[in-house]
Amino acid sequence: MSHRENLTVYVSSFIEQLYQSGVKRAVISPGSRSTPLAYLLEAHPQIETHVNVDERSAAFYALGMAKASGSPVAIVCTSGTAAANYFPAVVEARYARVPLIVLTADRPHELRDNGAPQAIDQLNLYGKHAKWFYDMPLPESDMNVLQYTGRIAAKAAAKSLAAPMGPVHLNFPFREPLSPDLTMDKREAAFTSVFHAKKQLDEDQISVLAQKVSQTEKGLIIAGPAEDERAVEAILTLSEATGYPVLADPLSGLRTYMNDHHQVIECYDAFLRDDRMKDLLSADLVIRFGGMPVSKALTQFLKRNEGSQWLIDAGAEWRDPSSSATAYIESDEAVFASQLTSVVSGKPDRSWLDQWISINAKAEAEIRHYISDEQDEGAAVGVLLQSLPDGAHLVAGNSMPIRDVDTCWVRGMNQFHLWANRGANGIDGVVSTALGLSSVKEGPVYLLIGDLSMFHDLNGLLVTKQYPNNLQIVIMNNNGGGIFSFLPQAAEPEHFETLFGTPPSLDFGHAAKLYEIDYKHCETKSDFGQSLTDLSPNARILEVMTDRTENTDAHRKLWKKIAGTVSGE
Amino acid sequence: MSHRENLTVYVSSFIEQLYQSGVKRAVISPGSRSTPLAYLLEAHPQIETHVNVDERSAAFYALGMAKASGSPVAIVCTSGTAAANYFPAVVEARYARVPLIVLTADRPHELRDNGAPQAIDQLNLYGKHAKWFYDMPLPESDMNVLQYTGRIAAKAAAKSLAAPMGPVHLNFPFREPLSPDLTMDKREAAFTSVFHAKKQLDEDQISVLAQKVSQTEKGLIIAGPAEDERAVEAILTLSEATGYPVLADPLSGLRTYMNDHHQVIECYDAFLRDDRMKDLLSADLVIRFGGMPVSKALTQFLKRNEGSQWLIDAGAEWRDPSSSATAYIESDEAVFASQLTSVVSGKPDRSWLDQWISINAKAEAEIRHYISDEQDEGAAVGVLLQSLPDGAHLVAGNSMPIRDVDTCWVRGMNQFHLWANRGANGIDGVVSTALGLSSVKEGPVYLLIGDLSMFHDLNGLLVTKQYPNNLQIVIMNNNGGGIFSFLPQAAEPEHFETLFGTPPSLDFGHAAKLYEIDYKHCETKSDFGQSLTDLSPNARILEVMTDRTENTDAHRKLWKKIAGTVSGE
Incomplete structure (x- = not known):
């Protein structure tokens, strides 16, 4: 040939x-x-x-x-x-x-x-x-x-x-010349099939673990960021069988179903910031699925907790930065949850779960007030979440957006699905990730992103000229790196704005024109709320102007309020 | 502590x-x-x-x-x-x-x-x-x-x-907390000095090589892209001592001085495309300095040439993709050129050099006609080069810009310096490279770049908001990948525009607004020539609209014309 x-x-x-x-x-x-x-x-x-x-x-x-x-x-x-x-x-x-x-x-x-x-x-x-x-x-x-x-x-x-x-x-x-012959009949070699088996513990291993569960009243399930939704139902079922509350990371897939599952706890990041709460709610057994949760308060709670901690991960990567796991269970997560459910016996005691639900409900109420009353960036994120239609997909940028979603995604909202790049938590490539996702998903897809992250992957927008895409992009423009205002570095005024604030002072209306994308400027939260009511059939940018200092202050006020409310002060 | x-x-x-x-x-x-x-x-x-x-x-x-x-x-x-x-x-x-x-x-x-x-x-x-x-x-x-x-x-x-x-x-x-104490007196450890010696052949080695030079009338020096300008003078002196023409890559640093050095040959890319010329000008000894030249015609000439080929490279990386070197000389380039010059004896025969100079002059004349008469992108590049002031720096993008500079940079222009990213020849990062360079260099700095490469590193422009910079950016906007039109792939209309042309259809005026940079749109070559006369004190974009097909046609016409002229047809 x-x-x-x-x-x-x-x-x-x-x-x-x-x-x-x-x-x-x-x-x-x-x-x-x-x-x-x-x-x-x-x-x-x-x-x-x-x-x-x-x-x-x-x-x-x-x-x-x-x-x-x-x-x-x-x-x-x-x-x-x-x-x-x-x-x-x-x-x-x-x-x-x-x-x-x-x-x-x-x-x-x-x-x-x-x-x-x-x-x-x-x-x-x-x-x-x-x-x-x-x-x-x-x-x-x-x-x-x-x-x-x-x-x-x-x-x-x-x-x-x-x-x-x-x-x-x-x-x-490849050697030159490089053009293949598109008119040729393709030679087809015999095709190969692949069958993937899932890792699964044997009955003896499961019964040892089930015995521990049967002996433990104060158990907790932590559902961290998951790669797929397959384990969601199995984890919910396990929590019902055990009576253990499930602390559901926003990327676990579980919060989508929390309206129908009272044992799903979503406000832990807010109320576990207080060390008294960490001690009050300390558990004898933690069963952890998925990657490390977004919440730093939860990570600190896990590190402080002295009970048993099981980490289930088919990927066997020991994702345990606080080195607090007492058992690494290298099994498929869904299979493990189902196996354990099937052998757990006895009716769970409700008092432990009720305590979590009651504290969580108080935090939920405060967060709803925050969303309606405050005018900062976090409250605007809450308004976005409240407006999402059933079946929508939301891609959250790193730094502030994913944390604000973690805070504001509470019970009572429509059922939406959340996505984020939490492998390395970069602010890079987020626009393109959302565009790729929205080219596959049927439902409406939204992107929530900060101005620095938007800038970082502005080039991603070029594909909207070539391929129809209806991504709704919400830019929280606080003119710089908002998350740094929460760090100790912010206390040192010298060099802070140069090295951390890094205000790019970009008007994304010009970027929208460059890529021929619909654009709406929102000066206030209510302006933004109104703009959200009409969904565009094309890709669209909603730019919301926010303030870093106001944002830091409002968040700290919320956490203080919740700490007081849940402790009854 | x-x-x-x-x-x-x-x-x-x-x-x-x-x-x-x-x-x-x-x-x-x-x-x-x-x-x-x-x-x-x-x-x-x-x-x-x-x-x-x-x-x-x-x-x-x-x-x-x-x-x-x-x-x-x-x-x-x-x-x-x-x-x-x-x-x-x-x-x-x-x-x-x-x-x-x-x-x-x-x-x-x-x-x-x-x-x-x-x-x-x-x-x-x-x-x-x-x-x-x-x-x-x-x-x-x-x-x-x-x-x-x-x-x-x-x-x-x-x-x-x-x-x-x-x-x-x-x-x-680093462990947290991460803030250093800026008020502390710095502890200073004893400082270390480093003395870098240069690789240098010994006298016996040099005399063996000098003997070969003394015996060889038809010798050639190739000056490829150089990392620094240190070797420029030594190579010019060597060529004078030997009577060997120097084929000077645009990135060799030698073309800057060609007005005063008649032995510098700059139009080889145009006249060596013809195989008859490759044979006519075949050399018995090639002494090559620097990286691989931009010119593909020169690479093919080197591959076809059966004489001795010496490759001098202190970096000892054997940059010789045609595997045609007969000796690898792992010495500092400037040192080697000076050593060889000092031992080469006898008065060089001029006929060989005159033949090169005569053919080169004919090509030069055709290129000057091309720049003044044609309206395509290449001719516009020629107009840019003719307008550069003495001491200017020009950064050329990859793909077409560097090749057009290679073609159009002929004798008689002001003395400017050329830069490009020729390590891996990427179209990425070029805007930032030019901005970084212009933040260091005193003289006016220009960037010549295609629209795809400009798009790729558009983010680079953000620094112009923070640090004053007077980079003059010339975008040759042919709406896509111009160089692909020269490839065999262009003959296959199916999928070509989708996979290779990739027209982004960007109006860089919007990008200029986003980054608050002065902007001028040039519809024609003469429009562009006029805009070049007033240098802006700030960073500025000049966008020149060109056509990929017109460009390919005009280039091919030029090469054909030169092939005819130099062969006397």
């Missing part, structure tokens, strides 16, 4: 196996060396491809798609720094456990490590942050090679999905 | 030694964990600090400063994906040989690899792309520790400057 036929058959067979292994979407950044992958992905009749010029944004866009779909998404770029621009999203995918298939084009061996243009060392480019790296062979159409590279495609998808999910990286050397 | 005193003494001693080792500038991105480094750099009376919010831009901004100053520049960021955003610039610095000192803040050991927030594995984060990585100890003020970490600072600067220059990475674990 000719070079061109070899290239075409090899790459199209690889892509077909990738598709058969569950990769239904690809995000492509322009480049020459990546031509074979780009053309043949674009030409594939079932794979949905999106072009995204800035590779940093492209990778976060794919991350959003992968989060939303639960399936691996491929990203394709050319050689050189293009691949280095993927790094922030690869790191986020690694820690947030999102399946990404990174496909980088490279020079062939004879153009490596000898100063060829746009050639960098791409082997193991992402180091330990890729779960798997493989340097592909040069294109050949020998059936042995095709079967082998087909297995690599299947293995890449399987590895990206195995617990803990994450990014894998395949590097493709 | 208290935690705070330890922290202050440790970090300020480190920074003082860094300063003593030649680090006069630092670029800081906001974050909490990096507080000790940020505060104490900001408070240092001699170190010039700039804050740059987007770490990707920040690192390229520092890269521009380091290129312009020839001294290492420090970059500081917090933990997590912030550090991953440095990666593209770290890769560019590695291959372009630019000294960067990357200082990342990290969690202490007890918060690593256990799911702590914003904690990622930062050890060896940049893999082989950092010349050196070191994980710093926790802050202590014991004199042994201070002396040791002082040595680390000196060693980091020394390693970044040793040939080949490049980035080094130090990772700092």
